[in-house]
Structures are given as structure tokens and as C-alpha cells.
Amino acid sequence: MLPYKFPNMSSTTTLTLPLRTAPPKSVTLDPYFTLLYEDNKKALKHFLDNKVPLPVNDILATPRLVEYLLSKEPGPKVQYENLRPALTAIRSFLLSSPGGKKLLAFYKHLLKVQGRWLMTTAELIGFELYIKLTHALFISRDDKKLLAHFVKVIPGAVSKVANYTDIDRATFDALLNLEKNRLQEASTTATDNLFNFKVSKEFYHTHGKLLTAIEIHEAKLEELRERAARRKAERQARIRAAYAANAVTFSRQMGMAGMIPYHPQVEASVCQYAKEICEEFFSFNGEPETEEPVV
Known part of the structure; x- marks a missing residue:
């Protein structure tokens, strides 16, 4: 088989394609x-x-x-x-x-x-x-x-x-x-x-100081928030402890005196009150107290 021969083209031959105009940009x-x-x-x-x-x-x-x-x-x-x-x-x-x-x-x-x-x-x-x-x-x-x-x-x-x-x-x-x-x-x-x-150098230094001031303020605010949260937690803990200490008397009803033991603080307060009333109104052997006139 004979080798393929390319067509003879001179150096001045140019290939031309149909010119397509680009659409104007909108x-x-x-x-x-x-x-x-x-x-x-x-x-x-x-x-x-x-x-x-x-x-x-x-x-x-x-x-x-x-x-x-x-x-x-x-x-x-x-x-x-x-x-x-x-x-x-x-x-x-x-x-x-x-x-x-x-x-x-x-x-x-x-x-x-x-x-x-x-x-x-x-x-x-x-x-x-x-x-x-x-x-x-x-x-x-x-x-x-x-x-x-x-x-x-x-x-x-x-x-x-x-x-x-x-x-x-x-x-x-x-x-x-x-x-x-x-x-x-x-x-x-x-x-x-x-x-x-x-x-500029002024912007670099001053902007850095501004960011530092913001960070310091945020740190102080965070410290205050943590302190407030801690105080709130402590207060709630004290409230829960008080509720727990007084929980014994919450279930008491009328007509059940003596059947359910009082809280020690309540019992001491009642005893002290009863003692004071007895001394004031039922002390027949003692001399009555003389009240000084109010001027």
C-alpha cells in the first residue's frame, strides 16, 4: 500500500472560517x-x-x-x-x-x-x-x-x-x-x-488597644456572670435545705397534736411560749408585778 500523500499547500495558503460577530453584552x-x-x-x-x-x-x-x-x-x-x-x-x-x-x-x-x-x-x-x-x-x-x-x-x-x-x-x-x-x-x-x-502604625496600635479593652471588659462581665450564677446556686441550695428542714411540719393537720413530733425548733419555741404564759397568768403564789405608770 502506498503511503498517504498530503495535498500540496503553499506557505501562503490560509484557512478562513466564517466570521461570527459576538452578541453585544447586555x-x-x-x-x-x-x-x-x-x-x-x-x-x-x-x-x-x-x-x-x-x-x-x-x-x-x-x-x-x-x-x-x-x-x-x-x-x-x-x-x-x-x-x-x-x-x-x-x-x-x-x-x-x-x-x-x-x-x-x-x-x-x-x-x-x-x-x-x-x-x-x-x-x-x-x-x-x-x-x-x-x-x-x-x-x-x-x-x-x-x-x-x-x-x-x-x-x-x-x-x-x-x-x-x-x-x-x-x-x-x-x-x-x-x-x-x-x-x-x-x-x-x-x-x-x-x-x-x-x-498606618496608629491604626495597628490603637486598634490593638481597642480589642484588648473589649477583651478585658468581656472577661470582667464573664466573671460577674459566674459570680451571680454561683450566688444564685448557693441561695437555691439554702432554700432547698430550709424546705427539707421544715418538711416534717408540712404534713401536720389539725387535731394531730402530740401524734407527730414537732421540729425541735418549733417545739422549743412552743415550750418557751407556754412557760411565759404560765408565769404571767398562772403564778398565784408570787406577788403581782407592779406596772409603772407611763408618763
């Missing part, structure tokens, strides 16, 4: 759109009616978005969810201890820097998402998934989109470029400030 796939606009009639209607970004307060009022942003906070991780209740509990302890006010001031400054970063980041996200929505819905008009989502949530969205005055992309970007640069600069500055503060 804004609905943006994670920030999912968190802020997806199935959110209020947010979608706000965009259609006002043609402006979402207010920062509305963005920060979205718990899932805030949680997502906090997961990307720059610098070392800080367990804010543990610090807040702990500091609330030991506030009086810190105010009365040396250096406690400084620790509280440090924590307030940390929250202030973090809040500034969170606000500027949320504002930038809302503005950039507004630009994407405007490009896709009013300028290029090629995002069918986005339009379908608007129509699903707001049935009259098609007419509002159709009545929007056309504007070219370059003009729109030029109008918003200055504000976008301002927001980007503010977000970058806030990010740098938060990161630099969290990696």
Missing part, C-alpha cells in the same frame, strides 16, 4: 444593575422619568449592594459587625478608663473615613451605571434584553424610550465627562485615605 448582566435595578420598579421608573442617576441615599439603602461593597473595602479587614455592639456595651467603661476617650475618638474617625469611601464609591457606581443605561437604551438602542426587562416591569416603557430625543454618544459623553472625572477623583481619594489609615 447591561442586565452587570452585577450593579442586578443589585439596584433588576425587578425594581421604583428605580427603573426613576431612570425613565428623570433621566438621572439614582440618589446616593437610595443606593446606600440597598442592603445587598452595601454588603457587596463592604466585601471589597480596601485595606485590612475590620469586623465592624462585632465592634459596634461591643463598643456600645463598653462605652461607659471606656469613658471612665484612662485612654478610653481616645479609643472612642479613633473608632469614630475610622467610621468617618469608611463612610466617606462608601458614599463616594456608591455615587460613582450609580453615575457609571446611569451612563451605561443611557447608552444602551437611548443612544445605541441595541440592548434588547435591557428593553425587554424595562417592558416587563413597566408596560409603558416602549413609548417613553421611543419619545426620547436622540443624541449622539460623543456629545453625551462630553456633557458628562467633567462630572465623571470629579466622581472618579473623589472615589480614588477616599479609597487612598481609607487604605493609608488602615495600614
Whole structure:
């Protein structure tokens, strides 16, 4: 059998395949759109009616978005969810201890820097998402998934989109470029400030002191809890012992005097009472006691 011969192909021969254009990426796939606009009639209607970004307060009022942003906070991780209740509990302890006010001031400054970063980041996200929505819905008009989502949530969205005055992309970007640069600069500055503060020596030492103060306070609270539990157990033990000591007299009924022995303490008390009564009313041989007049 003769060996197989490959076809003669010159070095300049190229294999061509039919070009397939990739479908445009829909804004609905943006994670920030999912968190802020997806199935959110209020947010979608706000965009259609006002043609402006979402207010920062509305963005920060979205718990899932805030949680997502906090997961990307720059610098070392800080367990804010543990610090807040702990500091609330030991506030009086810190105010009365040396250096406690400084620790509280440090924590307030940390929250202030973090809040500034969170606000500027949320504002930038809302503005950039507004630009994407405007490009896709009013300028290029090629995002069918986005339009379908608007129509699903707001049935009259098609007419509002159709009545929007056309504007070219370059003009729109030029109008918003200055504000976008301002927001980007503010977000970058806030990010740098938060990161630099969290990696500083002051943060390292003061945060360590704050955690130590919380641990000391928790240890003292645990000691007080154990002491209170021990005292409660001792008191209950004394009560049980008293019940056990008096259990003999609990089953006594009327008409059974002398049939069931009294408790020694009760018997001694009865004897003493009987003796005093006898001496007071049945002592006929003795002279009656003379009472001095009360002045």
C-alpha cells in the first residue's frame, strides 16, 4: 500500500472560517444593575422619568449592594459587625478608663473615613451605571434584553424610550465627562485615605488597644456572670435545705397534736411560749408585778 500523500499547500495558503460577530453584552448582566435595578420598579421608573442617576441615599439603602461593597473595602479587614455592639456595651467603661476617650475618638474617625469611601464609591457606581443605561437604551438602542426587562416591569416603557430625543454618544459623553472625572477623583481619594489609615502604625496600635479593652471588659462581665450564677446556686441550695428542714411540719393537720413530733425548733419555741404564759397568768403564789405608770 502506498503511503498517504498530503495535498500540496503553499506557505501562503490560509484557512478562513466564517466570521461570527459576538452578541453585544447586555447591561442586565452587570452585577450593579442586578443589585439596584433588576425587578425594581421604583428605580427603573426613576431612570425613565428623570433621566438621572439614582440618589446616593437610595443606593446606600440597598442592603445587598452595601454588603457587596463592604466585601471589597480596601485595606485590612475590620469586623465592624462585632465592634459596634461591643463598643456600645463598653462605652461607659471606656469613658471612665484612662485612654478610653481616645479609643472612642479613633473608632469614630475610622467610621468617618469608611463612610466617606462608601458614599463616594456608591455615587460613582450609580453615575457609571446611569451612563451605561443611557447608552444602551437611548443612544445605541441595541440592548434588547435591557428593553425587554424595562417592558416587563413597566408596560409603558416602549413609548417613553421611543419619545426620547436622540443624541449622539460623543456629545453625551462630553456633557458628562467633567462630572465623571470629579466622581472618579473623589472615589480614588477616599479609597487612598481609607487604605493609608488602615495600614498606618496608629491604626495597628490603637486598634490593638481597642480589642484588648473589649477583651478585658468581656472577661470582667464573664466573671460577674459566674459570680451571680454561683450566688444564685448557693441561695437555691439554702432554700432547698430550709424546705427539707421544715418538711416534717408540712404534713401536720389539725387535731394531730402530740401524734407527730414537732421540729425541735418549733417545739422549743412552743415550750418557751407556754412557760411565759404560765408565769404571767398562772403564778398565784408570787406577788403581782407592779406596772409603772407611763408618763
